[in-house]
Amino acid sequence: MLMWLRMAPALHLIFLLIIHRVSAADWGVNYTSSHICALQNSTMTINCIYKYPTPGYQIVKVYWTKDLVKQDNEFPDLSNNSEYSQRLQYLGDEQQNCTVRLSQVTKTDEHEYNFRFITNITGGRWIGYPGVHLSVTDLQLESPERVTEGDSVRLTCKRSCNLTDTPTFIWYRNSHTLINIGDELNIRSVSRREAGKYSCGVQEYDYISPAVYLDVRYAPDTPVISINRSAVIVEGDSVTLSCSSDSNPPAEISWFKGETSVGSGRIFNISKISSDDSGEYKCRARNEHGEEYSDPVTLDVQYPPRNISVSVSGSAVIMSGDSVTLSCSSDSNPPAEISWFKGETSVGSGRIFNISKISSDDSGEYKCRARNEHGEKCSDPVTLDVQYPPKTISVSISGSDVIMSGDSVSLSCSSDSNPPADLYWYKGNKYLDSGRIFSISKISSDDSGEYKCRARNEHGGKYSVTVTLNVQYPPRNVSVSVTDSGQLWFDSVSLSCSSDSNPPALNFSWFKENQSSAVGSGQSFSAVQSGRFYCEAHNPHGAQRSDAVTVTVQQHAERNIIIITATSGGILIIAVVIMFAM
Template identity: 60%
Template sequence: MAPPLPLIFFLLMIHAFEKFDEFCVSGVSSDDWGVSYSPSHICALNDSTVIMRCTYTYPTRYQIKEAFWTNTSVTYPDEPPDLSKDPEYSQRLQYLGDQQQNCTVRLSHVTLKDSHMYYFRFITNITDGKYTGYPGVTLTVTDLQVESPERVTEGDSVSLTCKSSCALTDRATFIWYRNSQPLTERRDRNNELLLQSVRREDSGRYSCAVDGHTHVSPDVQLNVMYPPKSVSVSISPSGVIVEGDSVTLNCISDSNPPALNFSWFKGGTIVGSGRIYNISKISSDDSGEYKCKSINEHGEKYSDAVTLNVMYPPRSVSVLMRGSGVIVEGDSVTLNCISDSNPPAEIHWFKENETSAVGSGPSFSALQSGRFYCQAHNQHGSQRSDAVTVTVHHVAGRNVIVIAAASGGLFIIILIIIFILFIL
């Protein structure tokens, strides 16, 4: 027959008092029993080594049989686990204390999973002479994170902060990296990196660490915005440009964000838009100075001017003749060769129906009758002019020799003149 309820309640109360008595010995400090932790809260960096300093006391008539660290405070119904026997801790946990008063322990290569409250427990040679230091040491393991503005504009002052989820227990000296390279200049204030008047060269991936520790924070990109700089024009093809070629001008601009608005100018006149300006079948009329303007939301900038020098063969070759082209024997007429070409052409003069040149240079002096033309030539081609006619007239009496006789006879003089004209 089941015992009455009052009896059951009485038995439970007795059992509870027995356990309470054990808890008083095992979990609550008194004048004879105690565990002291210093400090009681530790904030440690991921992958660092932590030392939990500890001292303990117990009645002098007791002897220590076991002393260990655990992360479980429950002592009933089983003993809490000894971390030195736990595979996750056994290689990293080293007990530095003794079995008298010192219970210090070292835990290396801590990870975020090691964030717990840790307790020291010892067992004496007396039944129920067990004690757990409660509350224990609170260990918080933290990563490092860089806090940075996503976008800044050139010239701004920027502050980057190396943050942790808790205040590190050990005094920390912070180290900063840009693109995985340590920043040698000392611009840090506590856990802040101050960039005064930020430049475009300050763009990059930033991370931080604590001196003496291997853990480095994840990278954070600092994006420095700036107006167009170093604007220039490239020409393709880059060599000699000949009339009829297809030519491409490319506007090169360094800016952040990249420029999306481009304008092209020939002299002071706008001739196009877009990053690329293409001229198909270029002509000599396209020769001149070109420049581009690059624009983004932070400003604009012009490139230096570049010159397009379009080469072409001689054209519109003609002969300019001074006078009518009719001359008297012994005189000359000057012929000038007019030619449009780039580069300037070499000029040669020919008499029609003759293969050899009769002269060279931009002008030619004709002394005899005939049809003359010039031929202009450069490395891109040649062209000849139309021929012009030069006529030389023989004038009677041009070679008259006047002989004055001493007698002054008029008849003799007339005879001499008639004789000369007859010969001519």
């Protein structure tokens, strides 16, 4: 549609026509379309041509404007507007083509746009009015929220105005191109495979409508049960059954053992499964469009050994030398192999374990282990308490090897017996005391001798080997005695030193009073002059001196008479020795 438009006051136009002898038909702007509908973010083009009187007029400026509000007595040039300067491109010339292009159009670009040209003659300017109105539209997909499989479905690509160019619509499902068709997408019999996110666009444009999800509803498929275990299920395992069924909306899942309802939900878990849980299981999937049952699956629960116990034949009291039989029983599937253990040591196999002539070494805890391909289990232990009379009786002495008078000495008695024996102490054949320990505080030489203990229980008694207590002490009761030689005449008198000590004293020293040095050694000493003499007895534990004895010697002219007076223990001993002159 062609439109010749003018915009100047009538008198002003008449004046121009008179002065320059031109007609109104020589002026104008022609737009190809008065209304353009463009897609958001696209590039739109306004085609137009203009004319003015020639010759005599020359174009000095051409531009596009909008809103027709003058600034400084002139319409504003859009190319100077920051919102348009980078997007507006003038494609025309300064003769007759006034085509313009606007890129990346948005809703804010919706206006009426006008072309303006100015010539070199005063008053020779023109604006194309009314101009071209630009409408900007986006694309919105219109679709039902949900449909049932098999329904007919229509999806419409909506816009607020009809695009100026004849558009070719493109449809997408889950970002994959479907086909170049019109602004409607018709699905005659929709299937679940056609569910997804749909959007539409226009060929050669980047703009695509917001996606709309097409929700296709359908009844459950036949459910399938899967088991998270191997073919063999062992008692005590945790078994999980999973039920899967394709449906929309998701189906409610129910579980059945035989015809009995046992649970709900996609997962059915049996923790610590037992043989009571054996049987056929199935699941049912149900939604508003229908229901389906799965094929049944069978749980055949096997189990490792259980209820393991040991029995002991014979009397309650087991004596050394008896014959004892242990029996092991077990509930298992398949039957278990039986092994026997004493503590942690393997001692045999088979359901029966026999011990002939049992001894104390066989005492202890016994258990049997039952094992099959699914596991193993041990019985509670049973204790064989083999009883016997005392044996291996021994006595030990505390302290050092050497026992000194005044020491504290303890004797300990140990006995191997079952039940534990009562212990009794003897010195020689004399009973002393009872108990495992016999203590002597401040031992003396009177305690020396042979000691033994006796162990006795209900099955008999036995003595230990004797141990000897040898109590040692330093010399004591040291004394000096005069030795009579049996001769009438002698040149000297012999003195002898005696003492009580353990061990016996071996070293003796002789001293004359008031002299620091010894005058002799040995157990005997010969005195040949007057004075007071004493001896010292020594052993490894100490020394002790005797009381002093007095020896007196008197001399005469013809002969020497030696009178020896010795005092020892309150007894005066006088010896007269007559020595003739030579």
